[in-house]
Amino acid sequence: MEIKQANQINIKDAVKLSAEVFNSSFLNTSIMKEEQFSYKNIRLLYEGKKLVSMACVLPREIYIDGIKVKAAGIAGVATAPDERGKGYAAVITRDALEFIKKEGYPLTYLNPYKTSYYKQFGFSPVMFPFKVMDLDDKLKIQYGYAVKKADPLKKNNIRTMAQIHEKFCADKTGPVVRPLNTWVLGCKYIHKEGLSEGVGISPAYIAYKNKKACGYLLMGPVNHIEKNTLKISELCYLPGHEEAAKALAAKAFEYVKQKGLNKIYYDNGKGIEIEGSRKPVKKEIDLYITPKYIRMYRIGNFEGLKKVIVPLILKRFKKAGINGTFDMKRTEKGPRGKITFYYNQKIIAQVNEGIFMKMVLGIKYKAGSNSKILKAAFPLLKPLYMDFDFL
Known part of the structure; x- marks a missing residue:
């Protein structure tokens, strides 16, 4: 058993294993094209000449009370299907954590496929607050903003949303700093994989005032299990344009009604409070809280x-x-x-x-x-x- 960092030759093994396990090309179409990509961040576990397990360490920054804190995301932990049950994933995860510590990242985090599994490595689950808006409640439509449906995969729209996102998150806690390059690559990956509506970025709306983009809203399903549900996956606006958020939310309600649904979910953090919304009941919490929603954190x-x-x-x-x-x-x-x-x-x-x-x-x-x-x-x-x- 030997742990290696990736290089220009063995990265081919990683791309192949990742595609086999996840049925996705995210490693070579997204991660490897990021500006901050480094081969050493791809951790590989070999048995002889065979790659049996791998993990990707992703350099990131997280907003905490308005400051940017360096963090390392762990993603793409994959074990060859015929090599599972031998503890290889645990070995490569521990190596990734040791690597993160040596590299000096203050924090590390991941979105777990199974929360209980990652607790053994010291990760703690964090569930962020969310609320529910019943469509019986009327939301006063705010005038002065023109809300238009936007293609979230077009570069000019991505650039507009990225600029708003950066200013909106400047005093927040939780969001990951999202460079334009990372956003563009993510959208290209979604497009290449043949995904469109219902992936958490579409439909998308942008609010304008005097032809200036002041806010945006992204929508998608609550999770991958309950397809017949919808949530506001992101709602960001420029300082001083809180009314734009209400205008965008009103447009989201129209879309939900067209789909024949009677409620919409949204993540309720600082700066996001929609008039008339309520706390979720137990049934809604059980539906909403899945591994996709829970993020696990650990000291790096x-x-x-x-x-x-x-x-x-x-x-x-x-x-x-x-x-x-x-x-x-x-x-x-x-x-x-x-x-x-x-x-x-x-x-x-x-x-x-x-x-x-x-x-x-x-x-x-x-x-x-x-x-x-x-x-x-x-x-x-x-x-x-x-x-x-x-x-």
């Missing part, structure tokens, strides 16, 4: 994360009028570490890595302490999930 390189988070916390302290020092340390405890927080060199709380991930992302957490200090250090941020984040 703790010291790298600390260099980002501690200055952010001190900035929050200053805003709250709190004086003093803050520090945090991690001790190994199985696959998940234990995080200890210090204020003025005194311990104020200890949490496991799963809770820590929630704290970093600003999701409601229980840390065994209700101190003013801890709440100021890790406020609730109402993070936002976006379907069209290319992992």
Whole structure:
């Protein structure tokens, strides 16, 4: 058994295995054409001359409270069909995590096919908030915006949406930074695979005011299982154009009615609140929460994360009028570490890595302490999930 990084020769083995397992060409048509692509990020496990398992490490950045944090996505974990059940996927996943740590990425994340499997590697599931809009409720159509249906695969529309997306996410938590190149490659991949309506990017609408694009909306199915459902997969707008979001939502409702449905789902993060919407009931939660929706997070390189988070916390302290020092340390405890927080060199709380991930992302957490200090250090941020984040 030998682990190798990809090169110009053995990458052919990876492309072949990926296509065999996923019935998709995403490795060579999307990942390998990204500006940040490097052969060393494709991790390969060989038994003799045979490639038995692989994993792709994708350089990314995640918005956390308005700052960009380097992160590594893990995708394309694949094992040859006739080699499964031998633990190869676990070996290559652990190698990918060690590689991510050595490369200094503060965070790592993935969209799991099976949540329970990735818990053994220290990943913690994070479920983002969402809401439901019943079409019986009337949404006041906002005048002053012209909403037009758009082809999400055309470069000029991609460029327009990318610019709006970047400005909208500038103060958010959760979305992945999406360079124009990554967006274009993702759309090309979707087009090549023969996908169109119902993949989370179509139909698409753009809102204009005085001929200026001010917001956009993407739609798609709630998940790959419940096809006869629809959700707003992305709704972004420029600062000062909140009314554009309402106009776009009204257009989405029209589309839903045409499909004969009586409700629409949407991810409810900071900046996304549609008038008249409600919290989901249990049946809707069970339908919505699938592996596609859950994202799992883990510390990559703790010291790298600390260099980002501690200055952010001190900035929050200053805003709250709190004086003093803050520090945090991690001790190994199985696959998940234990995080200890210090204020003025005194311990104020200890949490496991799963809770820590929630704290970093600003999701409601229980840390065994209700101190003013801890709440100021890790406020609730109402993070936002976006379907069209290319992992």
